[in-house]
Amino acid sequence: xxxxxxxxxxxxxxxxxxxxxxxxxxxxxxxxxxxxxxxxxxxxxxxxxxxxxxxxxxxxxxxxxxxxxxxxxxxxxxxxxxxxxxxxxxxxxxxxxxxxxxxxxxxxxxxxxxxxxxxxxxxxxxxxxxxxxxxxxxxxxxxxxxxxxxxxxxxxxxxxxxxxxxxxxxxxxxxxxxxxxxxxxxxxxxxxxxxxxxxxxxxxxxxxxxxxxxxxxxxxxxxxxxxxxxxxxxxxxxxxxxxxxxxxxxxxxxxxxxxxxxxxxxxxxxxxxxxxxxxxxxxxxxxxxxxxxxxxxxxxxxxxxxxxxxxxxxxxxxxxxxxxxxxxxxxxxxxxxxxxxxxxxxxxxxxxxxxxxxxxxxxxxxxxxxxxxxxxxxxxxxxxxxxxxxxxxxxxxxx
Amino acid sequence: xxxxxxxxxxxxxxxxxxxxxxxxxxxxxxxxxxxxxxxxxxxxxxxxxxxxxxxxxxxxxxxxxxxxxxxxxxxxxxxxxxxxxxxxxxxxxxxxxxxxxxxxxxxxxxxxxxxxxxxxxxxxxxxxxxxxxxxxxxxxxxxxxxxxxxxxxxxxxxxxxxxxxxxxxxxxxxxxxxxxxxxxxxxxxxxxxxxxxxxxxxxxxxxxxxxxxxxxxxxxxxxxxxxxxxxxxxxxxxxxxxxxxxxxxxxxxxxxxxxxxxxxxxxxxxxxxxxx
Numbered sequence: 001x002x003x004x005x006x007x008x009x010x011x012x013x014x015x016x017x018x019x020x021x022x023x024x025x026x027x028x029x030x031x032x033x034x035x036x037x038x039x040x041x042x043x044x045x046x047x048x049x050x051x052x053x054x055x056x057x058x059x060x061x062x063x064x065x066x067x068x069x070x071x072x073x074x075x076x077x078x079x080x081x082x083x084x085x086x087x088x089x090x091x092x093x094x095x096x097x098x099x100x101x102x103x104x105x106x107x108x109x110x111x112x113x114x115x116x117x118x119x120x121x122x123x124x125x126x127x128x129x130x131x132x133x134x135x136x137x138x139x140x141x142x143x144x145x146x147x148x149x150x151x152x153x154x155x156x157x158x159x160x161x162x163x164x165x166x167x168x169x170x171x172x173x174x175x176x177x178x179x180x181x182x183x184x185x186x187x188x189x190x191x192x193x194x195x196x197x198x199x200x201x202x203x204x205x206x207x208x209x210x211x212x213x214x215x216x217x218x219x220x221x222x223x224x225x226x227x228x229x230x231x232x233x234x235x236x237x238x239x240x241x242x243x244x245x246x247x248x249x250x251x252x253x254x255x256x257x258x259x260x261x262x263x264x265x266x267x268x269x270x271x272x273x274x275x276x277x278x279x280x281x282x283x284x285x286x287x288x289x290x291x292x293x294x295x296x297x298x299x300x301x302x303x304x305x306x307x308x309x310x311x312x313x314x315x316x317x318x319x320x321x322x323x324x325x326x327x328x329x330x331x332x333x334x335x336x337x338x339x340x341x342x343x344x345x346x347x348x349x350x351x352x353x354x355x356x357x358x359x360x361x362x363x364x365x366x367x368x369x370x371x372x373x374x375x376x377x378x379x380x381x382x383x384x385x386x387x388x389x390x391x392x393x394x395x396x397x398x399x
Numbered sequence: 400x401x402x403x404x405x406x407x408x409x410x411x412x413x414x415x416x417x418x419x420x421x422x423x424x425x426x427x428x429x430x431x432x433x434x435x436x437x438x439x440x441x442x443x444x445x446x447x448x449x450x451x452x453x454x455x456x457x458x459x460x461x462x463x464x465x466x467x468x469x470x471x472x473x474x475x476x477x478x479x480x481x482x483x484x485x486x487x488x489x490x491x492x493x494x495x496x497x498x499x500x501x502x503x504x505x506x507x508x509x510x511x512x513x514x515x516x517x518x519x520x521x522x523x524x525x526x527x528x529x530x531x532x533x534x535x536x537x538x539x540x541x542x543x544x545x546x547x548x549x550x551x552x553x554x555x556x557x558x559x560x561x562x563x564x565x566x567x568x569x570x571x572x573x574x575x576x577x578x579x580x581x582x583x584x585x586x587x588x589x590x591x592x593x594x595x596x597x598x599x600x601x602x603x604x605x606x607x608x609x610x611x612x613x614x615x616x617x618x619x620x621x622x623x624x625x626x627x628x629x630x631x632x633x634x635x636x637x638x639x640x641x642x643x644x645x646x647x648x649x650x651x652x653x654x655x656x657x658x659x660x661x662x663x664x665x666x667x668x669x670x671x672x673x674x675x
Contacts, residue, residue: 021465021536022535027564183586186586280513292514295484295514296485296512296513296515
């Protein structure tokens with residue numbers, strides 16, 4: 001299977017992807033695609049991005065062998081790709097740097113972004129400050145409550161956080177409002193989409209910017225072990241840290257698992273397991289798996305993690321699922337919380353609740369793998385932002 | 400210079416046959432099906448037709464209407480809450496067709512159509528009396544998913560253009576249009592206040608390529624605005640302003656909407672006569 005050449009010229013990964021957007025956005029998407037095609041092969045742009053990733057974001061991030069975690073999972077040798085050690089604390093900075101540098105080259109003065117957990121909003125606000133771009137971030141009111149620390153960080157960085165009060169007041173509505181803003185402001189504004197979702201060229205472009213995760217991990221693992229890992233595991237909301245880790249390994253004999261948010265469980269309606277339980281449909285400009293009712297109305301997603309709380313998913317993941325190249329599983333809120341505490345106690349690393357879903361899945365993997373199986377798990381971000389949420393849950397559990 | 404005129408004779412093109420640059424102007428009225436309930440929608444369609452709407456756009460609600468502003472978003476939510484689905488809206492169309500002749504255009508987003516099944520949707524819509532489709536998140540490039548089915552039916556897809564559409568896309572749209580092109584008068588979502596200059600310049604640019612009727616939508620609110628926009632184009636679409644009446648009066652909106660549409664009709668006719 002050769003996934004490296006996808007998407008095709010129309011922006012499709014097999015049946016998935018495309019550009020299902022209002023006409024006013026078509027010129028902007030074509031302009032963006034052209035700019036990306038030009039700069040992605042421009043050595044001066046590559047050098048500029050590389051320097052920013054190295055000197056500003058702190059790349060390469062370490063590939064850390066987690067001894068105590070591995071000991072607790074006898075079959076597994078667990079390596080953590082430490083995206084939490086990036087500047088601003090998550091993989092989101094890779095994409096924000098790429099897109100904002102591109103926006104500056106395109107002559108845009110203003111960037112907008114949507115955010116769920118706030119990590120993408122913080123990353124975009126940070127790079128906007130660095131590059132002198134005006135920045136506005138759309139965030140659901142419910143997410144602003146769940147991720148108050150990140151709201152403050154964005155404001156300190158000079159961004160305006162715009163509360164979104166419609167619908168469930170979470171990520172889906174924040175994307176809706178950001179797109180509506182963009183329809184009105186495309187002439188001077190670049191929309192920094194935070195994941196591998198949205199209309200072409202976003203799923204491709206964000207994947208390329210995030211693939212630095214997998215390229216580094218592959219090199220690092222080869223240098224450490226002289227072979228390829230058995231498994232890659234990463235959490236999937238929109239799917240950007242997962243595709244970033246997976247993509248450089250797609251041609252290798254490496255098994256891959258994307259872990260979705262199972263919320264209260266897959267037998268309930270309170271989850272965000274789009275690939276596990278959704279059907280193909282169109283949301284936010286792309287054709288991909290989607291949580292929807294029989295009439296095509298988009299359903300409300302639920303996850304303890306604001307970053308996974310999204311009813312859609314990147315179209316490339318839909319393609320990889322149907323092609324049986326990547327397996328997608330779901331982990332409940334409760335198990336993610338347990339994994340959060342476990343990593344903190346065993347390794348002295350507090351993971352983002354998003355990443356904790358991937359860590360929890362390692363327990364399942366340990367049951368089916370032969371001893372000595374090596375696995376790289378993407379630690380996509382750090383958990384500082386989730387402390388209030390976790391302490392709230394723990395009080396509930398204790399009370 | 401290549402100029403294109405309407406190609407195939409359809410119910411919509413027949414209804415608009417009086418339209419010529421500078422001639423009689425069209426009034427197109429939008430309501431969201433199922434807001435506040437389907438029975439009221441049926442009554443609204445009938446009175447709008449009686450009050451002089453040339454074409455009626457019936458919105459099939461979608462949970463995430465990206466091209467729409469707050470007024471139509473709220474209407475969509477009310478309609479979904481009241482149980483409006485594609486199959487019920489098609490049932491309403493079949494019912495309306497017994498006594499209403501004015502062309503009916505369904506305006507909806509791509510996902511409800513996909514969820515219903517493209518082939519089944521097009522087949523049933525055509526049979527029940529839908530004349531056209533407006534799908535704001537289906538740019539011409541993505542039409543192939545519907546094309547074959549629509550070609551085989553009596554329906555047409557109506558292309559939309561925006562003020563920032565480059566010439567190549569204007570050409571693409573007029574080439575694909577059957578009876579008219581929907582020009583979005585403002586860079587923004589529905590209900591955003593329109594800019595006459597923006598609208599005028601878009602219309603002038605499209606005119607360069609085609610004589611096909613052009614209607615302006617988005618940002619057309621009061622009758623006076625409808626008159627000004629109708630002077631610029633071959634017709635106007637009024638949506639959010641009508642929906643606001645429905646929002647205000649609910650099941651009692653039939654009379655206020657009828658009155659409002661009559662006022663719009665008079666304003667649009669004034670624009671026609673002032674130009675003849």
